[in-house]
Amino acid sequence: MRRAPVLIVDDDDALRATLHDALEILPVEVDVASGGREALARLGERSYAVVATDLVMKDVDGFAVLAEAKRRSPHGRVIMLTGHGSREVAVQAMQRGATYYIEKPVDLTEFRTKVGKCLDEHHKDVEYGELRARVERESGIRGIIGQDQKIVRLLETVRQIAPTAASVLVRGESGTGKELVARAIHELSPRRERPFVALNCGGLAEGTIESELFGHQKGSFTGAIADREGKFEYADGGTLFLDEVGEMPLSTQVKLLRVLEEREVARLGSNKSRRVDVRVVAATNADLEARVKENSFREDLYYRLKVVTLNLPPLRERSGDIKLLVEHYLRHFAKLHGKDVESIDRDALVALVRYEWPGNVRELRNAVESMVVRAHGNILTVSDLPPEIGAPPPVEHEGWEFLAGRTAQEVERNHIRVTLQQTEGNRQKAATALGISERTLYRKIKEYGL
Ligand SMILES: Nc1ncnc2c1ncn2[C@@H]1O[C@H](COP(=O)(O)OP(=O)(O)OP(=O)(O)O)[C@@H](O)[C@H]1O
Ligand SMILES: [Mg+2]
Structure with a gap:
């Protein structure tokens, strides 16, 4: 040393x-x-x-x-x-x-x-x-962690399209990082000095959503006690992030499309239009195609928004990144909460890698935070896991003696075969469970003809 x-x-x-x-x-x-x-x-x-x-x-x-x-x-x-x-x-x-x-x-x-x-x-x-x-160098974008090919390719596209003004549709399950990516697009664009403005279209009444987007003139509806600038005007020169765009009411969709095509916006109750230069990044975890078919989402707007489409993979499809994310959040939350937690042991990590993560990175982040906050020692173990994750199945000691007389190679071949079955052929997961590198696993698969 x-x-x-x-x-x-x-x-x-x-x-x-x-x-x-x-x-x-x-x-x-x-x-x-x-x-x-x-x-x-x-x-x-x-x-x-x-x-x-x-x-x-x-x-x-x-x-x-x-x-x-x-x-x-x-x-x-x-x-x-x-x-x-x-x-x-x-x-x-x-x-x-x-x-x-x-x-x-x-x-x-x-x-x-x-x-x-x-x-x-x-x-x-x-x-x-x-x-x-290293992670930042490899991903190239601050805050987005991942070395899986799916993420690496996605970030390449982000870098490519960020400098343009093209509309982007970011798709992915809840908690996969859609907003993070929207912000990265803004940060990597020439608009970065101008505002990044977000509006969540879910759960807002039609009137509210429109006055938020386009602004309103005093007296245009009850409660409009003063003139108000909308997010389009506010985001002028910058980026407007429309979250859960699939939830937008149809009548608002019509108005949104008009603003996008004419690049002009008029406040509710006013007929004076102002020019705006706004790049729109929309996000959804809904099946927009299905909504187009059932006529709850306008097809013309759909095409207008998805000039570029980015698909964020669910975490279970890039389980090789789980270790990296866990380590990152472990450090982050240990520091934030002043806890002496330094690492996580292998069994606990294996359990996290095997878990399905329906809430994706957000769920993982919350899980690690609660583990860190409640930890007793400075190494996280299986006993610290949240109940829904649970420990990996225990090794069955009784079975071992039957293996006596088998060669080490036979045992290893079988062990790898069974692990691969359990992970449904996912080599990343299998390698983590076996405690060997993916490359080693690959070599052994070939060697043993699995
Ligand atoms: N690749 C990643 N690296 C690091 N952190 C990530 C990554 N992806 C997501 N996160 C973190 O996970 C959390 C959820 O991300 P974000 O809010 O962008 O998800 P979302 O797709 O917009 O979710 P929702 O659909 O529920 O709104 C955030 O804390 C974000 O920082
Ligand atoms: Mg979001």
């Missing part, structure tokens, strides 16, 4: 040497600075995992060192060495981003322990940062 760089800053020569020696048994490489100014110079040269600095020094004080250390490496940790009984400054140091403070005279065991803890946390942060960066 690479030694982690640590910087010790103190103008007391003897103490500096003692602290230096105290870290000998840790996997670190220690640099020292005999004052604040020298420390700032060091910080400019390399990035430190941990900086332990004295507070009161003649030239530049510990607060300045702390600030510079944080600026240079946000993941880096700082330990402040303070005079005896100076709680107040210690608190100040923590508020400014120090991870720990240690009162002088320094207890060397405490010093070593705290440096060790800082190293662990630093290491995890860096690892996680790298994971996030």
Whole structure:
């Protein structure tokens, strides 16, 4: 393992040497600075995992060192060495981003322990940062997690069509990320500096929906006590996101189509039209084709909206991404709720991968949050799973002795065959359940002629 760089800053020569020696048994490489100014110079040269600095020094004080250390490496940790009984400054140091403070005279065991803890946390942060960066690099779009081919291809299309003004219809089951994708389209378009405005068409009365979309003039209906701009005007130059577009009343559909074709909008009760430049992204989890057939959705509007169609896959069709999402949300919620949850064990993960996820990513997100919030230890286990998910079937110990006398290869071949049956041939799920990589599984399938 690479030694982690640590910087010790103190103008007391003897103490500096003692602290230096105290870290000998840790996997670190220690640099020292005999004052604040020298420390700032060091910080400019390399990035430190941990900086332990004295507070009161003649030239530049510990607060300045702390600030510079944080600026240079946000993941880096700082330990402040303070005079005896100076709680107040210690608190100040923590508020400014120090991870720990240690009162002088320094207890060397405490010093070593705290440096060790800082190293662990630093290491995890860096690892996680790298994971996030890799995922973002591979997906290319912030906030959307997934490496499955279905997602990768979808995001390629998003990148391609985002810069145009084409209407987009985003389809997918509930919780698959339709709104997330709509926002990504906006963010990747030249409209990103202009508003992204959302309207959920589900459950709104016809009058409300129209006044929301097109605005109204004072007195145009009871309750219209003042002129009001609609979302089309407000979104001018930007993107209008019409969620659950399948629920829009027919009469509103007619008006919407007219606005889209004429690129002009008139407020309810007014005959003055204003030009608007709005890109529409619509979303639905309804069967629009069926609605067109039964005449509850206008065919002309349907074609007008689906210039580009994006189909978001349900989570169960990209179960290889479940691990990634779980890890992401585990970190996220542990931090948010101040819980010491660090990871999830294999059995619990297998159960999550096997689960069907009818509510897709939203359901997974909520499940991980509730697991993190209620967790007792720092590793999530099967006992933390929500009841609807449940543990994977236990290994049946009784059966094992019948296998005695079989070759290891026979046993493995059969085990893989049965697992594949259980996952209905889904290799991603099978590989996770078997605890081997998909590539290894693929090789074994060929090898055993399965
Ligand atoms: N690929 C993804 N990566 C990370 N987070 C995701 C992903 N897909 C969805 N999410 C998260 O899942 C939640 C639901 O996403 P979103 O609201 O976009 O779904 P939706 O398809 O609009 O759902 P609904 O149809 O119920 O409105 C959000 O918290 C979102 O951030
Ligand atoms: Mg939504």
